[in-house]
Amino acid sequence: MLTLDQLDSFGANTKTGVQRCANKEELYLRLVKMVPTNASFKALEESINHNDLDKAFQAAHALKGVLLSLELTPLTELVVEITDLLRNKTMMDYSNYLEKIETLRKKLEDICNN
Amino acid sequence: MSNIIKDIKRTILVVEDEIINQEILKEVLSVEYDVEIANNGIEGIQKLTTSIKPISLIILDINMPMMNGIEFLKRLNEKNIKRIPIIVITSETETELECLELGAIDFIKRPFELPQVMLARVARLIELFEDRLIIHASERDELTQVYNKNVFIEYVKMIEEYNPNDKMDLNVLLVENLHIIHELYGQDKADEVMKYIADELKKNVKAYGGIVGKLEDEYFLVFHKHVDNYDELVKHFEISLEKYGVSGINFKLGVYEIDDKKVSIDVRINRAKLTCNQVGKFGHNKHLAFTDISQNNSLLYEQLAYDFHNSLQNKEFVIYYQPKYNIENEPYISSAEALVRWIHPSRGMVSPKIFIPLFEERGFIRELDHYVWEEAIKHLAYLKENNMDIVPVSLNVSRIDLLDDSIVDILESFTKKYHVDNKYVYLEITESAYNSDSNHLVKIITTLKEKGFKIEIDDFGAGYSSLNALATIPFDVLKLDMLFVKEMYSNDKTLKIIELVSDIAKYLDVVLVAEGVETVEQLNQLKKFGYSVIQGYYFSKPLSKEDFMKLLGENKC
Numbered sequence: 054m055l056t057l058d059q060l061d062s063f064g065a066n067t068k069t070g071v072q073r074c075a076n077k078e079e080l081y082l083r084l085v086k087m088v089p090t091n092a093s094f095k096a097l098e099e100s101i102n103h104n105d106l107d108k109a110f111q112a113a114h115a116l117k118g119v120l121l122s123l124e125l126t127p128l129t130e131l132v133v134e135i136t137d138l139l140r141n142k143t144m145m146d147y148s149n150y151l152e153k154i155e156t157l158r159k160k161l162e163d164i165c166n167n
Numbered sequence: 168m169s170n171i172i173k174d175i176k177r178t179i180l181v182v183e184d185e186i187i188n189q190e191i192l193k194e195v196l197s198v199e200y201d202v203e204i205a206n207n208g209i210e211g212i213q214k215l216t217t218s219i220k221p222i223s224l225i226i227l228d229i230n231m232p233m234m235n236g237i238e239f240l241k242r243l244n245e246k247n248i249k250r251i252p253i254i255v256i257t258s259e260t261e262t263e264l265e266c267l268e269l270g271a272i273d274f275i276k277r278p279f280e281l282p283q284v285m286l287a288r289v290a291r292l293i294e295l296f297e298d299r300l301i302i303h304a305s306e307r308d309e310l311t312q313v314y315n316k317n318v319f320i321e322y323v324k325m326i327e328e329y330n331p332n333d334k335m336d337l338n339v340l341l342v343e344n345l346h347i348i349h350e351l352y353g354q355d356k357a358d359e360v361m362k363y364i365a366d367e368l369k370k371n372v373k374a375y376g377g378i379v380g381k382l383e384d385e386y387f388l389v390f391h392k393h394v395d396n397y398d399e400l401v402k403h404f405e406i407s408l409e410k411y412g413v414s415g416i417n418f419k420l421g422v423y424e425i426d427d428k429k430v431s432i433d434v435r436i437n438r439a440k441l442t443c444n445q446v447g448k449f450g451h452n453k454h455l456a457f458t459d460i461s462q463n464n465s466l467l468y469e470q471l472a473y474d475f476h477n478s479l480q481n482k483e484f485v486i487y488y489q490p491k492y493n494i495e496n497e498p499y500i501s502s503a504e505a506l507v508r509w510i511h512p513s514r515g516m517v518s519p520k521i522f523i524p525l526f527e528e529r530g531f532i533r534e535l536d537h538y539v540w541e542e543a544i545k546h547l548a549y550l551k552e553n554n555m556d557i558v559p560v561s562l563n564v565s566r567i568d569l570l571d572d573s574i575v576d577i578l579e580s581f582t583k584k585y586h587v588d589n590k591y592v593y594l595e596i597t598e599s600a601y602n603s604d605s606n607h608l609v610k611i612i613t614t615l616k617e618k619g620f621k622i623e624i625d626d627f628g629a630g631y632s633s634l635n636a637l638a639t640i641p642f643d644v645l646k647l648d649m650l651f652v653k654e655m656y657s658n659d660k661t662l663k664i665i666e667l668v669s670d671i672a673k674y675l676d677v678v679l680v681a682e683g684v685e686t687v688e689q690l691n692q693l694k695k696f697g698y699s700v701i702q703g704y705y706f707s708k709p710l711s712k713e714d715f716m717k718l719l720g721e722n723k724c
Contacts (some may be wrong), residue, residue, distance in 0.1 A: 074194060080194055123278065
């Protein structure tokens, strides 16, 4: 079963996250479990691969909102950076970012599935 | 906001595609609100148009598939749905301005603030918005759509607060001869004229950075920056009326230049109206300034009459006490007469010689008398509570007070309320009161005496002689009119009469008082004649409550 301790060691700021969910730990954990399967991860990867930076930005931005809300800090930091790059339509190789994001997403998924 | 509407559970529409954010918002908001969720702008519009319950607030995400937040806002504007406050969720500062322009009133940034903060913000916005709607509905005069009086006053206050150094004029405009239009062409036409004038007034006043309100009937209120010369403004307005083409319609403008902002807005309005009513009496101008005519006596009276109720409420009528000294042996204060003084906010001390006759004429005197009675009786109670020696207080009773049976109940209600024995209350009744319905008068005075109040015949010898009054009115004290004392030595007859009155008092076994005593000669003469109580500047002028208490503290009775 997923615990706050596990998320803390992942680097999340669970204290604020839980507060934001009206102090309901159970709601917070339930919402965190929904993150790894969030469609925006896939949309981000696919639109970058198709060089559709607009769509990629949309996906990154949506993802950012969710991650910020739940205080999943390490993932948030990466997504904030990539969102800013995409907003400015920076032409660059995003694969490094995608890889890092995917690693953390997988890590979170593993924790969630325990 | 009143509690009745505070207790209703309101509905908030959340337009947000991300399920995790939906869940958080729903959880937080559902503590106090019903929450409707729309996954995008299209669903949002649908919810708005189909929702049975009114939506009190919308929380809107910007990035959404199908229809994003910006589109949603644009759509609302097209549909003219502006009556719902919208908070936009954003992390993109560049869209904020666009959202504001499209009607959003606030933002929630991601990550969301703490639930308590969000709830407080939402509650405040709903409250402000609902208040605004209520105010908008009730702030205008129904016919002319200018501000009603109360709202006008609020705006004047606000404008003055923000521009404390600007000189402003508060004016009243009267539309004349509207009744003629009404008779000739009917109500609808008269309404149309009023509406036209209101619109023209608004246009004209706008040029001077002002506001327009409605006072009553055909009176408008105007407030704008000070104008030195009104000729041009008035000419302008005349031309607009001529353009309308209804002959016979005329107007008068009363100008009140504000020199002292401490003068309440109500008073200023009254003065401007007063001035307005005087237009035409001083020449052919259509406008007149308060300062031009405030020297005029009739206007002074009008102003004082207008100010009466405000002054009463603001306790600008103050009770002074003139001690009466018993001089049988070593003089001491045996009682005091309560006298009313008017500390007028702009005119300073106004003489009772001016306002008492005026208030008698206008029918305010009973109200004032009741106020003085209560204040004086309250003061007796205060002395008692502070363990000071108390001496009886004499209250002036106007003729009109005695026409009304309720005087007994009114006086007793005060003495009961403040736990003061009736015997400490002397009622000074002028002899001339006897000229009216004497049977009724005697009945009331008898009742008052039975209740323990002391009856004092005031101004005895002034006006008509009324020995008959002495025979029929039961009384305790006889007070010689001050004119006799003043003219004591002008001829032998006066002196004789003063002595004669003393004999009457002895014969009737009542206390004899002389007032208006200023010199030691007068005092000695009166003492020789057997006058036992003296009131006058020789001993003391009327004193403020505080000074009177001080003097009373030194009194050896």
